[in-house]
Amino acid sequence: MKILAISPLWRMTDVWLLLVFLNCHILRSLCKEVVTNSWLVTLHGDGGEEIAKRVAKNTGFSYIGPVLNSKTDFHFVHHAVHNARMRRSVPHTRLLKSDPMVRFAVQQTGFPRLKRGYKPLKPLSHAKSNKAKAAAPPKTSVPTDPLYPKQWYLNNTAQAGGKLKLDLNVEAAWALGITGKGVTTAIMDDGIDYMHPDLYENFNAEASYDFSSNDPYPYPRYTDDWFNSHGTRCAGEIAAKRDNGVGGVGVAYGSRVAGLRMLDQPYMTDLIEANSMGHEPQKIDIYSASWGPTDDGKTVDGPRNLTMKAIVYGVNEGRQGKGNIYVWASGDGGPDDDCNCDGYAASMWTVSINSATNDGQTAGYDESCSSTLASTFSNGKSSIYDAGVATTDLYGNVTTKHSGTSAAAPEAAGVFALALEANPDLTWRDIQHLTVLTSKRNSLFDPEGRFLWMVNGAGLEFNHLFGYGVLDAGSIVDLAGKWKSVPERFHCSSGTVQGKHKFKTNEPLLLIIDTDACQDKDNEINYLEHVQAFITINASRRGDVTMYLTSPMGTKTMILSRRPRDDDSTSGFIKWPFMTTHMWAENPQGPWRLEVVMETAPVTGLEQEGNLFEWTLMLHGVRDAPYAKLPVDAVTNHEKLGVVKRAHERFIARSARV
Structure with a gap:
């Protein structure tokens, strides 16, 4: 060969x-082509926004903005065209192309993108929070927030039928004074209730935007069934304030969240996805996505060209060249689906996160695939009250019913925010290496016995459902503080x-x-x-x-x-x-x-x-051994690291003999 x-x-x-x-x-992969009322318009040369606005006005279109800060590519909308139709509007495209400044114009295809949650979001019994800000009680080693005793994924005391100490081990990170300070996570979803008393102090307005309504206010659209509570729930898992007498506490309660409202329209377009994933890459550190292609067990789909350009730019240029971290929920299609058929979760530039229940089992909705890197938690047994994830909800409310890999991905984003505070110089690849080296098997198991824990040639234990195990905040923060960035990556x-x-x-x-x-x-x-x-x-x-x-x-x-x-x-x-x-x-x-x-x-x-x-x-x-520069105590304190270094020594010895 x-x-x-x-x-x-x-x-x-x-x-x-x-x-x-x-x-x-x-x-x-699409059964039928759906086209929207959005157009990608490319101008000759470096046309700039003023020329684009003039072209839009002359042709009867509405100017939305540049695509990925480009000087030539722009997003136009025509409000006389239906936002979801089965036939392309050839006359409108011809009208655009007739302008001498237009080099290229194409009507945007629409495709479904669904929120990942075990059950459809429907009206729930919500615990009302105190909308008036409570006086902060004295700081203690354990958060005083009223819902904290129910946040088993942060501190599992076997409540709600869970398994003792099967949690994210966040208290170990907090004890070191690490809370996510200086880190911003963008929630790409249906909006954030940024006036929520548990969120508004940690809301980063400068890094937020509404790509569904094209304005700076990503507040969720009201529906009777509270369907658009998804993003608010995810945000609370990461950055809900501590010790304020409201709700629970976020994994990285000292960090900030930005809202990127982009999921609330009949069909997604490549333009909206791209602009969301490429929004403010120097102000945003982590992008968290709890959605993806339809989890119906027969869809094969992934990001289009512009969206891939945004992600590639993010990992290469974001965070001043260290790379943005993209966290993705692996999917809720259950055993009849495979997340390697999802081009977002299966991308090597995203961190694909699966979920486990509070007693260590795989949830019934979890997909398996070889691209999953690690796991966090989603919910416990449905028959036990408060076995879901406790977090913020719309209009100042809270809930204990959040679930699905939708709940798992934000928890991972929170853990990564802790790691980035411990070491702001971590690259996007460093985060993946740290995830592999510090995630724990703990008590995770597949009750069906389909996927056993295996050991690879470098001595690392992995599972087809859980990746390299459940994230351990204390361990990842400890190793991050001693970390030396891995060598240059080749292909x-x-x-x-x-x-x-x-x-x-x-x-x-x-x-x-x-x-x-x-x-x-x-x-x-x-x-x-x-x-x-x-x-x-x-x-x-x-x-x-x-x-x-x-x-x-x-x-x-x-x-x-x-x-x-x-x-x-x-x-x-x-x-x-x-x-x-x-x-x-x-x-x-x-x-x-x-x-x-x-x-x-x-x-x-x-x-x-x-x-x-x-x-x-x-x-x-x-090419070079990735962990050779780490201090001795890092190897001593992290068992996996010692195993891998010994395996690498065997690689070298074997090569020398050959």
Whole structure:
């Protein structure tokens, strides 16, 4: 197999890897094309806003603003066009293109993006908070907020049927004086009740915006069923004030939250997503998303071009070059879905977070996939009162009923805010390394016995549901304070298999790529971070296809699980980037094995078949040992770090013998 190397100039390559590969697939995943009343308009040269405004006025459009602060790309809306229609408005596009300053104009496609919550949000019994600000009681070691005893995910005392000490261990971080000060997390959602008495002091208005109404006030739109309480609930998990006599306390109660209202319209567009994820990347440290493509077990979808550009810019240029942290809820499709079919959660630039219940089990709505990095908590048994996540709610209220991976992602964002206060120089990659090294297995388990805890070639324990375990705030803050940023990251295209490779029921397909991981080249990789398998495949029933990737060190991971509801027989996957984190810190040199299995349900009695047309193996990692510069006490105090360093010493010794 010929080994292909790519340039380490990643700022260009980043865009190529997903923009090209994802875009050709995504449009095929939609059942019908829905178009909106929004247009992306590109002007000749560096037209600027004044020219864009003039073009909009001359053509009867409304000028919304630039896209990602561009001087040539702008967002226009035409209010005489319905915001969700099945046919493109060709006359309006022609009118735009007739202006001599317009180089390009395209009407925006609409697509569904859904909030991730176990149950549809409906009217609940809300505990009313005291709207008048209470006098702050004397500071104690334990928060005095009235809901704190019910916040089992912060301090699990076995309340609500939970398991003792199965929590985020935040009190250990707080005891060090770390509360998230100086860190801002943006809640990309349906708005924030920023007048809530538990939120308004920690609300960052300068970093907030309403992309649904195009104004600076991201307040939730009122509905009778309180459907738009989602963002407010997520915000309270992160930054609810401490010891103010109201509600509970946030994971990072000294941090601030920004509201990016972008989820409240009939259909999402690439323009809205891009501007949200690229909003104020120097003022925002963390972006938290508790939403994604439809969790119906048959959707394959992800970010479009402009959105990917925003994320790539964020990780390369945000936070003064250290990179923004994008936290994503892994999905609520349950065992019939796979979060590797979600291009947001499965991106190597996002931290995908799954959830566990208060007694350590996987929740019934949790999706599994090889791209999940870690877990936090969502809820306990539905039969037990107050077993949900306690947090802020609309109009000054509070609730103990928040749940789903919607609740898990903001908890992770709060833990990362604590880490960033402990060490503001952490990069987006440092956060991922710290997550892997400090997350704990604790008491997490799969009650169905489908996914056992495994150990990879670098000695790291992982699980297909929970990633590397539950986040530990005390541990991540401790290690963050001693952290030395990891070496430069490289990317190696390690080989491609092409041709028509058939597989069918009871006849699996095995393919092998033998790679030197770009050895002796500028982008040599000796220690892995992310692994991507770009695959083009179709089948008579896509949902029956499962795929397994095995590393040269023997770590086997399922990069696609069976999805019984997915009956697609035409679209398949086109250069889809299946990603795994399970080979973290391994040496990638040697044979990689891809196994494709058609797991046809016995009850159907029908034989299914398929064809794999292309598999490209992409390795991402570092040439030099990533933890060599850490002080001795860091290795001593963090068991996983010691295990990995000893494994790396064995890598080096083995290479020397060879």
